Amino acid sequence: MxxxxxxxxxxxxxxxxxxxxxxxxxxxxxxxxxxxxxxxxxxxxxxxxxxxxxxxxxxxxxxxxxxxxxxxxxxxxxxxxxxxxxxxxxxxxxxxxxxxxxxxxxxxxxxxxxxxxxxxxxxxxxxxxxxxxxxxxxxxxxxxxxxxxxxxxxxxxxxxRPDPAAVAAIAAAEAEILAHVNAEHADALRAIARGLLGGGEGAWRMVAADPDGCDLAPAGDAEGRVLRLGFPTPVVDAGGFRAALVAATKAGRAALAG
CATH class of the missing domain: 2.30.110.10 (Electron Transport, Fmn-binding Protein; Chain A)
Incomplete structure (x- = not known):
């Protein structure tokens, strides 16, 4: 790993x-x-x-x-x-x-x-x-x-406990990560939620991020089930988080394509 x-x-x-x-x-x-x-x-x-x-x-x-x-x-x-x-x-x-x-x-x-x-x-x-x-x-x-x-x-x-430096790095970038992903990559979140995590149709949003992964929730549905995307390995910075999310998006799209 x-x-x-x-x-x-x-x-x-x-x-x-x-x-x-x-x-x-x-x-x-x-x-x-x-x-x-x-x-x-x-x-x-x-x-x-x-x-x-x-x-x-x-x-x-x-x-x-x-x-x-x-x-x-x-x-x-x-x-x-x-x-x-x-x-x-x-x-x-x-x-x-x-x-x-x-x-x-x-x-x-x-x-x-x-x-x-x-x-x-x-x-x-x-x-x-x-x-x-x-x-x-x-x-x-x-x-x-x-x-x-x-x-x-x-x-x-x-x-x-995760590496404190990684925790600090992701915490510092979390607000920007969530805002960017939710505004610009709704299709990627949908592919991850449906293809990898068994989520339903509709829009999804990222609600939390940490060195080990992130949480996704149905957009506009407070009663919906929150899904956990766990990364294969812990990330140490925002660049690593982005790379892990890109890999998850590719895997989700491949799963949906059959």
């Missing part, structure tokens, strides 16, 4: 388990959250979004049991699961992530992260302003990646 760049390519181990774990996390529209109260474990369904840095965002109601438990004991775990390769569910790739949750205080930083979460879950705009909801962040401390039956790899928190 090699890191895609507009100028040069740097070597990355082909068994980059951290990148594989992040890909699972970023593609998941839901996850299982494990909390506890007085030593009694509790599991619930949550809807995560992953920041460019690889942190987990959760938008939680204060009325929920898991929120009350996190307020008392912020140590928690999350299980992200991909599709199984066959009828045996143990062939499904998955990653269990442990960390400490923190409720984010109002401010510009929280607002930016809330926009990131809403890009992944646009339907939630209906209740995003409710006073009994809050945005939480979990920085992964460790993880166990299972690539399928009897294929497990333990990871430290650092392995789950």
């Amino acid at each position: 090699r890191a895609a760049s507009g100028d040069a390519a740097g070597a990355v181990d082909s068994a980059d388990a951290g990148f594989a774990a992040r890909a699972l996390m970023r593609a998941a529209s839901s996850a299982t959250l494990a909390t506890q109260r007085a030593g009694q474990p509790f599991a619930s369904l949550v809807t995560p979004a992953i920041t460019a840095e690889g942190e987990v965002l959760l938008f939680l109601s204060t009325l929920s049991e898991h929120t009350r438990q996190l307020q008392a004991e912020p140590r928690c775990a999350l299980l992200f699961t991909g599709p199984a390769a066959e009828h045996n569910p143990q062939t499904a790739p998955r990653v269990s992530v442990t960390g400490v949750a923190e409720a984010l205080e109002p401010g510009e930083a929280r607002d930016a992260l809330m926009r990131r979460w809403l890009a992944r879950h646009p339907y939630a705009a209906l209740y995003a302003g409710f006073g009994d909801f809050g945005l939480w962040r979990i920085a992964p401390g460790a993880a166990l990646l299972v690539g399928g039956f009897a294929r497990a790899t333990r990871l430290g928190g650092a392995a789950l």
Whole structure:
């Protein structure tokens, strides 16, 4: 595996388990959250979004049991699961992530992260302003990646984080990338969404970008399913992002052509 760049390519181990774990996390529209109260474990369904840095965002109601438990004991775990390769569910790739949750205080930083979460879950705009909801962040401390039956790899928190320089480079270019692609390359987004990701007819727009890929949403449809385009390798700058998007467009058009 090699890191895609507009100028040069740097070597990355082909068994980059951290990148594989992040890909699972970023593609998941839901996850299982494990909390506890007085030593009694509790599991619930949550809807995560992953920041460019690889942190987990959760938008939680204060009325929920898991929120009350996190307020008392912020140590928690999350299980992200991909599709199984066959009828045996143990062939499904998955990653269990442990960390400490923190409720984010109002401010510009929280607002930016809330926009990131809403890009992944646009339907939630209906209740995003409710006073009994809050945005939480979990920085992964460790993880166990299972690539399928009897294929497990333990990871430290650092392995789950993308290269900080790449994160900064894409973050600096994200607004320009989204504006340009959405204004000038609607046909490319449609080819990617339909040809590669199983999306439906109609227009698509890019709503978030990071070193590992990007998120696409149906244009003008807050209820539509957001799709994740994961790159084959992490990119390190805007040039690499463009190259990865061009390759995905070609593959999408080829798939549609049959």
